[in-house]
């Protein structure tokens with residue numbers, strides 16, 4: 471007892487001596503070299519040795535629906551089984567999974583039904599399969615994650631606390647607007663020792679839902695215009711640190727689809743745009759569409775994203791559980807894809823099924839296309855497309 475206290479004292483003194491003398495110098499050099507590494511204390515996300523990178527996207531998990539009944543908890547159990555089944559599939563050994571990273575693309579919980587005192591405990595249930603599989607992941611949040619007893623920020627803080635491999639962050643103060651803190655990016659490297667990343671995963675907060683009690687006012691359902699300036703300044707910082715934007719690839723995630731994709735639905739073609747198309751897009755199903763007076767409010771975000779982020783392979787959204795298709799948006803010349811509804815909670819039809827969107831980069835070359843498809847819980851796959859330069863063009 472005594473000697474270990476003594477030892478602790480000596481170690482403590484050494485540590486403080488070291489931090490007083492050596493560390494400032496080392497730190498300075500480190501921070502200058504890695505000014506743009508937002509995750510200095512986490513493992514770097516990297517492509518596999520064979521030059522591939524595989525992502526699995528869970529979307530609209532809707533945990534916590536009717537918690538005091540039977541069907542609510544049943545649904546969550548089924549969603550956990552789905553997550554475990556998908557994460558265990560194509561597993562090359564018993565330690566790791568073949569997925570290099572995962573995304574939870576919004577509506578993690580059905581906040582309308584959860585309780586003030588224990589809402590964030592649902593996050594523990596949701597991230598458990600990812601923690602267990604040791605898969606790095608990031609989240610966006612949706613309109614059901616901002617409700618009377620829960621906010622995006624509360625979910626983010628809980629996730630950061632309990633998930634060592636969560637890469638979810640918040641934007642600096644002043645960026646994101648009311649209850650929209652979840653704007654950030656995650657670098658992916660070809661090799662962990664590389665100076666510059668080869669791929670940037672962007673995450674945006676489309677807000678929606680209502681503010682917490684007692685007032686519960688309706689929140690804007692679009693990415694705030696402050697995010698546009700932030701995209702520009704982050705892109706500039708990346709160029710200064712790593713060189714021209716087109717030496718990197720990009721992929722973007724936002725829960726509610728940008729308003730511009732609504733018109734794509736009228737021209738879908740089952741060979742170019744395969745996948746379920748069961749949700750008619752209208753008021754509330756894309757950004758800034760709940761109230762006609764807000765129409766176009768996601769424009770600054772959409773313009774900044776498509777103008778500044780180069781080699782943007784796709785923008786990926788959930789929210790509309792009955793849609794799975796991808797399509798090219800001609801005005802900005804970018805591809806948009808829906809996720810697959812993963813949660814047993816949330817609205818849906820039994821024949822829609824439950825599953826994930828898989829995304830595979832076959833090469834670290836930022837100009838090369840990526841393969842993506844829907845995988846259902848039972849293993850069936852559909853709606854496979856390669857998002858390359860020719861995809862979705864006339």
Ligand SMILES: *[C@@H]1O[C@H](CO)[C@@H](O)[C@H](O)[C@H]1NC(C)=O
Nearest residue numbers: 534537538585588589591592
């Ligand atoms: C939260 O509390 C309610 C009411 O006691 C309970 O039914 C529910 O299971 C709890 N949820 C979690 C996630 O602990």
Ligand SMILES: *[C@@H]1O[C@H](CO)[C@@H](O)[C@H](O)[C@H]1NC(C)=O
Nearest residue numbers: 582583584585586587618619
């Ligand atoms: C929110 O949490 C409080 C406290 O647990 C609970 O009384 C209430 O029913 C919950 N839901 C709503 C919609 O207020």
Ligand SMILES: *[C@@H]1O[C@H](CO)[C@@H](O)[C@H](O)[C@H]1NC(C)=O
Nearest residue numbers: 681682683684685686687688
């Ligand atoms: C809620 O509404 C009341 C009455 O309109 C107002 O006084 C109060 O400041 C509001 N609270 C919040 C947190 O907005």
